[in-house]
Amino acid sequence: MANALVSGGVRSWYTRAASGRWTVPAFIIVWTVVVIVPLFLLLLYSFLETKGFKVVWDPSFHTWDRFFETGRWTVAMRTLRIAIGMTVIELVLAFPFALWLAKGCRSQGLKAILLTLLTIPFFLDLSSRTIIWRALLGSNGVVNTVLMELGITSEPVEWLIFTEFSVFFGLAAPYFATMVFPIFLVATLIDDEYLDASRDLGANPLQTLFLVIVPLCLPGVIAGVVFTMVPMMGEWVVPQLMGGGKVNMIGRSTEDALSTLNYPTAASLSAFVLAILVALLAALTLLTRRRGGVAGLFEALKL
Amino acid sequence: MSAADAHAGRRLGRAQRLRLWEHAVYAPIWRPLAAWIGLVLIVLTYIPLVWLVVMSFSDRPLSGIPHPLTLRWYDELFATSAWIEPMTDSLWLALAVGVCCVLISVPVGRAIPRLRRRGGVLLITLLPLFVPGLTMGAALFLFIRSYMHFKLGMWSVFVGHMVWALPFAFLLVIVLATRFDHRLLEAAEDLGASAWQRFWQIEFPIMRPGIVGAGLFGFILSFNELLRSIFLRGTETTMPIYTWAQASSHQSNVPIIFGLASLIFGVTLPIIGTFFWILFSRTDRGR
Amino acid sequence: MTQREEDPRFGAPTRREVLKTGAAAGVSVAVAGGLSVGMTQVAHAASDTIRGYGTTTVQLKDWSLFNESTGLTMEFTPTDANMGNFMRDVTVNEVGDTHDLFFTDGGTQYKLGPEGFYLVIDENHPELALWERTSDNYKRGYITQTPDGTQYGVPMVNNADSFGYWPEAIGVNPNGLEEVSWQKLFENEEAKNRASIDRNWLLTMPEVAFYMQVYGKAEIVDNANLTPEEAKAVGDWAIERKQAGQFRTFHTGFEEQVQLLGNKEVDIINCWEPATKNVNAEAGADVVRYAYTVEGYFKWGIGAYIPTQAAERDNLNNIYKALNYFLDGEYRAYQAIERGYGGPNLDLGVKYAEEVGWPADQVAAVDAVQKKVDTKYEKPFWENLNPDHQEAMEEEWQRFLNA
Missing domain, CATH: 3.40.190.10 (Periplasmic binding protein-like II)
Structure with a gap:
């Protein structure tokens, strides 16, 4: 009885929602209030300044001047460089694996095991996992001990930790699964007959890959890039623990600014990153316009 | 499932399909390479995880040497109750975020690809993702507390988590919705299926991985979220906030954190494993 | 033990002498500033729960020690040591609406005191029995007072960092x-x-x-x-x-x-x-x-401060009872043994450790904290x-x- 009521309720809710006439507008209104308005407020703050834990209402470019003078903008650039570089690496690594997992893996049991193994780490705190790498890669850690025992080096290798290399290394494993999942999801949906058709039409394997499979996977690739790059940009644990404070990224730099309740600087840091991302996207559009480039991407998303 | 099956083209035998893929993509080099990449990264992920579990039994957990062994940290973990309330709060909150992600992202997400101006809508939806957590937290704090003068609490943490998790859920749903052939729905409508039937019997089975993913991701993102919560907590304490605050206690919390992580590891492994097992063995039978 | 309390080297002036500046605005500490006796509101205990909000540096691993000794129940809301976060929570979040005590690094009272977020400590409150015997080196100064000598805080722990x-x-x-x-x-x-x-x-x-x-x-x-x-x-x-x-x-x-x-x-x-x-x-x-x-050293200390809103609740008696606990031997002994941190009335800490029968080396460790602190404060230090x-x-x- 109760069950019928519930399912009836779900049904009528769904039927109304399915029309889509009010769903999206209603969502956009709520989203604007909850997200866009606060962000806009914060952006306004970047034209104010703080004095002793208080924001002073005196519009100026002071914050932005200091932003460039103190080299804080390099934090934004470094963040983008590492996030974009690492995302490209993950894409190269994850794309073949995700395809294999979706289509090439013979055993359903193995597939279930691999997906489980990829999911579990998300539940566990990243900092406790990362601090362990420090012990393993440090100058007296296991890796260096083994290297020295084997006579490969006489001195401990010091760049294994507290360098940009170690930040990349520390990011590789935690952000692999975020790239695999969306591509895997999309790849499972690819109709095998497309491949058949492609072969019948005389395409070689490479042509099939780039002309059939990659375009069909594009929505997943785009989602994967977002899933991977976005959290990496705000990454808070790995740059500090693996970079040892020497690789200053936006997460910690924002924290430093906020420790003096300096909202304007925190705002300018984010605004700067957003501006550069928009500029990159625009440049990409221009560069690839002739080939349908970014527009093609959006076409793939049916956008 | 019949409509979905027709859609995915199941006329080829399984062995045939595999061969097709191997020919197309996985030339002899590619196939093992793809598998090996995954294996290496999974191993890299699990080295610190397994080490962490081992070290949770070590008398000197930060030293990197699992000797001598002890159950002391687990005793200590169960002797203190301070972490239990934050843990329960976090679990409920994550559950709420996961469920709400599904409830919102499915109807809205599947409607977006059918809109005429999708680009703008999608951009607005994804925008908060590109703002670092602390900054988003600060922005929401300014708005909710300084301007609207609402009292912060679990509800505001929930709002912060939704702003973080929902765009990811959208992406998953949208990705599957765009790959979905709408002619199937039209055909079903012609055959007299109701809106609910069309959704439940045709759309849902195809979108199921996305829906499950949206819920799961919402849960996970909320469960681990710290940076927005720092600003929106009021005086509430979630599990990440608890460990974050303990870092100022000038006492080592590693023993307890390691123990707790090992327990979470032990609990999630069978749950997630069973979940995927059922998901795939069912799909298999469907085929 | 009284020898240390009267030690003239022990306090802010040392630093001024050595640095020969004296002009350090905001740090100048009035050692024997005028006392302003604030609220003397005495009310009956309405609730036996004390809600504390502050940095986990002051926490006891196990608050049940506090509960048993005072008959109160501590509900501790932890936060980190970031002053920005703390000031935000007190001023904008109005945590004082729900919480009875704040624990934070000394210095916030310079701004939050005069702006009316903290109550002035009632030094004659009957529940604050140990105040009288607490050394001025601890209870006065940068951690607990403002430059005009208004008493906003009660000292909890401190140390000289190197x-x-x-x-x-x-x-x-x-x-x-x-x-x-x-x-x-x-x-x-x-x-x-x-x-x-x-x-x-x-x-x-x-x-x-x-x-x-x-x-x-x-x-x-x-x-x-x-x-x-x-x-x-x-x-x-x-x-x-x-x-x-x-x-x-x-x-x-x-x-x-x-x-x-x-x-x-x-x-x-x-x-x-x-x-x-x-x-x-x-x-x-x-x-x-x-x-x-x-x-020299970086001297820091954490104090307990009473939010203004507490005046309207009927548990000031309990709040002072809790403050008195932080001046007493049990809390001192545990801070000394767990972290090596000092604080007011270290002699009571040693006495407590002896009375409850801690092993000799642990009693010695508590005692050593005091000697260490004494030695360190002979040198210049800063604490802003x-x-x-x-x-x-x-x-x-x-x-x-x-x-």
């Missing part, structure tokens, strides 16, 4: 009693790339400035309250040291400190004292030491955590981190 080190690696006597110069941390040419400093500008910048000041590397009036120009000079010099390869890493947290020192990733690190205790507990007794320095030009200091430090 750095931890592996004695043989930096070439000093392993008995830990030798005075070590800050030079070993900042300018040790023989052991480059073997030092780690805290990433936090509020902690490390005054230390660098202090070193520069003592050795005349720059004209600095108050190392804990730098002017923008001084901050720039400190930033420049720190960048020079960074580029010379002095620092292996910049740490942020307690676990990092323990790991860096314990795994010998670095030889010297300006960590918290409990980190060295932790390393020694793991790696063997007294293998690392926490420095007695040649030049609320500098006037925070933004300038933070931004200069940011320049250093990015260089």
Whole structure:
């Protein structure tokens, strides 16, 4: 009885929602209030300044001047460089694996095991996992001990930790699964007959890959890039623990600014990153316009 | 499932399909390479995880040497109750975020690809993702507390988590919705299926991985979220906030954190494993 | 024990003498300032629950000790030691609406006191029985008062911070009693790339400035309250040291400190004292030491403050009962043994440890805290955590981190 009521309720809710006439507008209104308005407020703050834990209402470019003078903008650039570089690496690594997992893996049991193994780490705190790498890669850690025992080096290798290399290394494993999942999801949906058709039409394997499979996977690739790059940009644990404070990224730099309740600087840091991302996207559009480039991407998303 | 099956083209035998893929993509080099990449990264992920579990039994957990062994940290973990309330709060909150992600992202997400101006809508939806957590937290704090003068609490943490998790859920749903052939729905409508039937019997089975993913991701993102919560907590304490605050206690919390992580590891492994097992063995039978 | 309490060397003036400035605005501490006796509202206990909000540095591992001794129940809401977060929570979030006590690093009362967020401590409150015997060295000064002498806080724990080190690696006597110069941390040419400093500008910048000041590397009036120009000079010099390869890493947290020192990733690190205790507990007794320095120390202290809103609730009696507990021996003994931190009425801590029958070495350890603290405060120190030009200091430090 109760069950019928519930399912009836779900049904009528769904039927109304399915029309889509009010769903999206209603969502956009709520989203604007909850997200866009606060962000806009914060952006306004970047034209104010703080004095002793208080924001002073005196519009100026002071914050932005200091932003460039103190080299804080390099934090934004470094963040983008590492996030974009690492995302490209993950894409190269994850794309073949995700395809294999979706289509090439013979055993359903193995597939279930691999997906489980990829999911579990998300539940566990990243900092406790990362601090362990420090012990393993440090100058007296296991890796260096083994290297020295084997006579490969006489001195401990010091760049294994507290360098940009170690930040990349520390990011590789935690952000692999975020790239695999969306591509895997999309790849499972690819109709095998497309491949058949492609072969019948005389395409070689490479042509099939780039002309059939990659375009069909594009929505997943785009989602994967977002899933991977976005959290990496705000990454808070790995740059500090693996970079040892020497690789200053936006997460910690924002924290430093906020420790003096300096909202304007925190705002300018984010605004700067957003501006550069928009500029990159625009440049990409221009560069690839002739080939349908970014527009093609959006076409793939049916956008 | 019949409509979905027709859609995915199941006329080829399984062995045939595999061969097709191997020919197309996985030339002899590619196939093992793809598998090996995954294996290496999974191993890299699990080295610190397994080490962490081992070290949770070590008398000197930060030293990197699992000797001598002890159950002391687990005793200590169960002797203190301070972490239990934050843990329960976090679990409920994550559950709420996961469920709400599904409830919102499915109807809205599947409607977006059918809109005429999708680009703008999608951009607005994804925008908060590109703002670092602390900054988003600060922005929401300014708005909710300084301007609207609402009292912060679990509800505001929930709002912060939704702003973080929902765009990811959208992406998953949208990705599957765009790959979905709408002619199937039209055909079903012609055959007299109701809106609910069309959704439940045709759309849902195809979108199921996305829906499950949206819920799961919402849960996970909320469960681990710290940076927005720092600003929106009021005086509430979630599990990440608890460990974050303990870092100022000038006492080592590693023993307890390691123990707790090992327990979470032990609990999630069978749950997630069973979940995927059922998901795939069912799909298999469907085929 | 009373000898220490009357020790004239023990307090802010020492620092002024040595630094010969006296002009340090905001730090000048009125040692015997006028007392303003505020609220004397005495009410019946309405609730036996005390809601505390503050940094986990003051927490007892097990609050049931507090509960049993006072008959109250502590509901502790933890936060970290970030002053920005704390001030935000008190002023904008109005945590005082729900909480009875704040625990935080001394200094917030300079702003939050006069602005009406804290109640003035009623020094004659009957429940605050131990106030009378508490030494002025602890109950007066930067941690608990404002420059005009208004009493806003009750002292809980404090320490004089320096750095931890592996004695043989930096070439000093392993008995830990030798005075070590800050030079070993900042300018040790023989052991480059073997030092780690805290990433936090509020902690490390005054230390660098202090070193520069003592050795005349720059004209600095108050190392804990730098002017923008001084901050720039400190930033420049720190960048020079960074580029010379002095620092292996910049740490942020307690676990990092323990790991860096314990795994010998670095030889010297300006960590918290409990980190060295932790390393020694793991790696063997007294293998690392926490420095007695040649030049001086960063003194910090955490106080308890009563939110203004508490005046309207009927539990001020209980609040004062709790404050009195923090002045008593049990709390003192546990802080001393768990973290090596000192605080008011250390003699009561020793007495408590003896009375409840702690092993002799633990009693000795509590007693040793007092001797250590006494020795350290003979040197100059600074204690300002609320500098006037925070933004300038933070931004200069940011320049250093990015260089």
